[in-house]
Each structure stands twice: as structure tokens, then as C-alpha cells.
Amino acid sequence: MNENILFVIQRIKEKLWFRPVIFCILSILGALVAQLADSTRLHELVPEIKNESLSELLNVIAASMLVIATFTVGSMLSAFAAASNTATPRSLKLIITDDVSQNALSVFIGSFIFSIVALVALKNGYYGKAGLFTLFVFTLLFFSLVILTFLRWVERISRLGRMGHTIKVIEDATANAINNRLTSPTLHGIKVNQNQEKAIPIYSELTGYVVKINMAELQKIAAKIDAVFTINALPGKFISLDQPLLYIVSQTSNTAVVDYQTLKKAFTVSHMRYFDEDPRFGLITLSEIASRALSPAVNDPGTAIQIISSHVRLFTLWNITVNTAPLNKVLYDRIAVPELVISDLFEDAFRPIARDGAANIEVMIRLQKAFCSLTNIAQKDIQAACSHNSIQAFERAKTVMKLEADILLLEKESLFTKQFKQSALL
Structure with a gap:
């Protein structure tokens, strides 16, 4: 299939309305297909289901599902707003594509459509004995699915849009993009x-x-x-x-x-970037969260330290790639493509944190420890980038920090200081 068509399909699948529409179509088909059981000998085997009992059950589903679906949309919008305001607006695309929330909305709206179509067909005598029994089984299955989906969705909505969950979602998307590019x-x-x-x-x-x-x-x-x-x-x-x-x-x-x-x-x-094939966008988005957390209005250095840990995990993927040594299969021998530039990736990931957290000793020490950890990766470009960014981060902090003891402590923990001591011993 054409790559552009696949790209368009992927973008459509990310839309909030896509799964509800598919589930609604399946629900309508389920309500109508139940009548096919009347053309079989199933009526000789199944018990008789009264219209009134089935009608009451469908009425309960129809009355409750629309309310729950409306509540679900409201909760999702609140989560989207929270993710956009507390983290970064760039994270919104990933939060909207949350599978659990989209599935929950699809099940709730689909169950509502199923109950309405089934009620109309039931009131007009569309089903025979076997059809009523089949519809009753379908209704119980829908009801069970709704209960299970609601329980799962309540657990997810408690985390959706929260800072920790948003960081995890962005980190996972960035890791996928990096793995694809490293492959x-x-x-x-x-x-x-x-x-x-x-x-x-x-x-x-x-x-x-x-x-x-x-x-x-x-x-x-x-x-x-x-x-x-x-x-x-x-x-x-x-x-x-x-x-x-x-x-x-x-x-x-x-x-x-x-x-x-x-x-x-x-x-x-x-007009906007996507996470799929753009590793730098994920790193930039994570750094934006750290920069916002380090702003005087928020003053949340813990989130910045969490972002630094995310960056360390992401750059460690290069070490995994070296050990596994994947083959770069050439499919397009007439297209020359430049590789990712490590120095650019480091600037995307660490320069904003070094700039905005220069006055915070805890953040800067954690940043230097991150460079010390990453310099063990068997990649010359990463080692060179660690050394360069370690010096740059220290120089930024030195111009801002007022307490001499903090500067001396940071210098002691910095990568370039440890490298100098090691070279002196040699």
C-alpha cells in the first residue's frame, strides 16, 4: 500500500471519533443480525424470552449510556486541558490517542446505539423466538462489556492528564521513534x-x-x-x-x-510535528515540560529531575543498539539519507534544562550525574556530547549561582572534573 495512504490512515485512526464510529456500526449490525437466528432451528432449543423483560433491560442501557458517554467526554476534556496546562500543549496529541479512553467512549456510545436500534426493532415485532433469545444474549454481553470497560476506564481517568502519566506517554512515544531510527x-x-x-x-x-x-x-x-x-x-x-x-x-x-x-x-x-518518525520532537517536548517546571511560577524541580531520568533512559537505547547490532537493511539504494546528529539531540534534551535550571543546585547535580552515566555508552559521539554539555552546563550554573559552596560541589560532581582526574592518573 502507498506510504502516503498508510500515513493518512494512521492520522485518521488517531481521531477521537474514529473508534466510536466503528463501534456504532458494529452495534447496529449486532442488533439487526440477531434476527437471522429466526431462520434457523434454534427456536426449538432456546427458552422463550418475554418482550417486556428484554425491553426493560434495553431501556436501562439506553437511559444510562448516553449520560455515561457525556460524562466520559467531559472527563476526557478535563484531562486534555490538564495535560496541556500543566505539561505542554505538544503532549495533547498523545493524550487524545489514549486507547483506554477511546475504547471506553466507543463502548458507551455503541451500547447506546445498540439499545436504541434493538428497542425500535423489538417494538415493531422484528424478532421471533430465536431472535429474541439471541438479542437477549447480545444485550447481556454488551452489559458485561460496559461494566468491565467502565471499571478499567475509571482507573485510567484517575491518571490521564496527570504529570507522571503524561511524561510516561511522551517517553514511550519517543522511545519508539528512536528505536525505529536506530534500527x-x-x-x-x-x-x-x-x-x-x-x-x-x-x-x-x-x-x-x-x-x-x-x-x-x-x-x-x-x-x-x-x-x-x-x-x-x-x-x-x-x-x-x-x-x-x-x-x-x-x-x-x-x-x-x-x-x-x-x-x-x-x-x-x-503545520505541526508528529512523534512517529521524529525522535527530536519527543526530546523537545520532554524538555519543554522541564522548562515549565523550572519556571518561577511553577517551581517544581522534581519534575525536571524526572525528565532528566527520562532522557537518560532514552539515550541508553544507543547502548542497547550497540550490543544487539541490528542490521540496517537497505531497500532504497538510490536515496542517501543523513543519520541523526547526536550533538543536536543532546541540545534538544539538555540545553533547556541547563539554561532554566542553572540556579538550582539539585537539578544541576542530577544533570551532571546524567552526563557521567551516559558517557559509559560505547558511542564516541555521545561521549563527546556528554563532555561538551557538561562544561556548558557548569558554565551556565557558575554565572548564576551565588553561593561558592554550591559551585564547588557542582564542580566536584561534574563529568569534566572526573574526566580530568582520570586523565591525570593516567
Whole structure:
């Protein structure tokens, strides 16, 4: 299936109305399909169900489900507002896609639709003896599903939108994006040849964030004109009219017949970023939460320390990748894709915390301990980034902290100090 179609389907599945609509359709089919039992010999085996008892049960479901569904929507909106106000508005996309809440809303609305359709059919004599029994079984199943869903949803709504839950959701989404990129650092393409001439730049006609690249389509075009495309705009990059999407390096003169509009359409541009294929966005979102927590209005250094721990877990994924040594399967041998730049990731993750928490000794010590932990990862780029950011964070704190004892303590715990002592011993 076309990658753009899959991307659109994924965005539709994230919509709040998608699952309720699917469940409503299934509910209507369930209420109507029950009548098919009348065409079988099931009526000879099942007991007779009175219309009144079934009607009362359906009335109870119809009367209560609409109220519960309305209450569910109200609770979800409150949770969304809490996540947006206490954490960061960027977390809202992930909170809205919470599976438990969407399933609960789907079950409640679907049960309401089922009861209404079943009541109308029941009052008009749509069911025979077997159909009534089948409808009764369906109603009991719906009722049981509602009870179980409600109990599960009450437990989830108590956490939905809370700071700890929001951080966990963002961290999980970022971990998935990082794992996907580490599995294929070049998006199943080839590495960029730094010495290769960048011949023809292709510029975007849109302004926004690249959220998806149709690699298969680019591979087709590149093979057709015997060229190599060098990607310049990875998912998450903000592009404007002066930013090339890619460069065409061709060995022939076939570039004259290239459909440049098709090339540009291979890049999906949106006004917002998504977490799926953009690891930097997740790191930025987590750092935004830490920056807000460190603001004088909030003054919550504990949340900033929690975010630092999240960053350590996320960068530790590089250590797991080194140990497991996954294969980067090349599917697009005519598309050169740049890999993630570790120094950029460290700036996204740690620079805002070092800037906004420079005056807080507890936050800065935890930040230096994070650098000490991450420097053990067998990646030269990560080790270099740890050393650089350790010095930068200390210099920021030194210009803000007023107590000399705090500065000396921070210097003692800093990574660059420990590295200096180790090199002196050698």
C-alpha cells in the first residue's frame, strides 16, 4: 500500500471519533443480525424470552449510556486541558490517542446505539423466538462489556492528564521513534557521501514541518533517471521556500524529464510535528515540560529531575543498539539519507534544562550525574556530547549561582572534573 495512504490512515485512526464510529456500526449490525437466528432451528432449543423483560433491560442501557458517554467526554476534556496546562500543549496529541479512553467512549456510545436500534426493532415485532433469545444474549454481553470497560476506564481517568502519566506517554512515544531510527539510521536508504557533489536542489513550495517521506516513490523516480537523491529534509525539519527538500545527483542528462511536482509530493508537509518518525520532537517536548517546571511560577524541580531520568533512559537505547547490532537493511539504494546528529539531540534534551535550571543546585547535580552515566555508552559521539554539555552546563550554573559552596560541589560532581582526574592518573 502507498506510504502516503498508510500515513493518512494512521492520522485518521488517531481521531477521537474514529473508534466510536466503528463501534456504532458494529452495534447496529449486532442488533439487526440477531434476527437471522429466526431462520434457523434454534427456536426449538432456546427458552422463550418475554418482550417486556428484554425491553426493560434495553431501556436501562439506553437511559444510562448516553449520560455515561457525556460524562466520559467531559472527563476526557478535563484531562486534555490538564495535560496541556500543566505539561505542554505538544503532549495533547498523545493524550487524545489514549486507547483506554477511546475504547471506553466507543463502548458507551455503541451500547447506546445498540439499545436504541434493538428497542425500535423489538417494538415493531422484528424478532421471533430465536431472535429474541439471541438479542437477549447480545444485550447481556454488551452489559458485561460496559461494566468491565467502565471499571478499567475509571482507573485510567484517575491518571490521564496527570504529570507522571503524561511524561510516561511522551517517553514511550519517543522511545519508539528512536528505536525505529536506530534500527534503520538511514530510513532503509544509503549513507550520505560527504564528498558527493550536490548537483540540483529541489525546493519546497510549502512552508511547514516534514512529517513523512515516501521513500518508495523517490526510489522509482531515481531509478528511472539513473540518479541518486540526497535527502536534505528529514521528518521533523521545518522547511520554507529557501530550504531544499533534496538534491539530485545524476550520472546522465535525464533530469530534464523529471516531474519535479511528483518529487515534492513525496514529502508530506504539515503545520505541526508528529512523534512517529521524529525522535527530536519527543526530546523537545520532554524538555519543554522541564522548562515549565523550572519556571518561577511553577517551581517544581522534581519534575525536571524526572525528565532528566527520562532522557537518560532514552539515550541508553544507543547502548542497547550497540550490543544487539541490528542490521540496517537497505531497500532504497538510490536515496542517501543523513543519520541523526547526536550533538543536536543532546541540545534538544539538555540545553533547556541547563539554561532554566542553572540556579538550582539539585537539578544541576542530577544533570551532571546524567552526563557521567551516559558517557559509559560505547558511542564516541555521545561521549563527546556528554563532555561538551557538561562544561556548558557548569558554565551556565557558575554565572548564576551565588553561593561558592554550591559551585564547588557542582564542580566536584561534574563529568569534566572526573574526566580530568582520570586523565591525570593516567
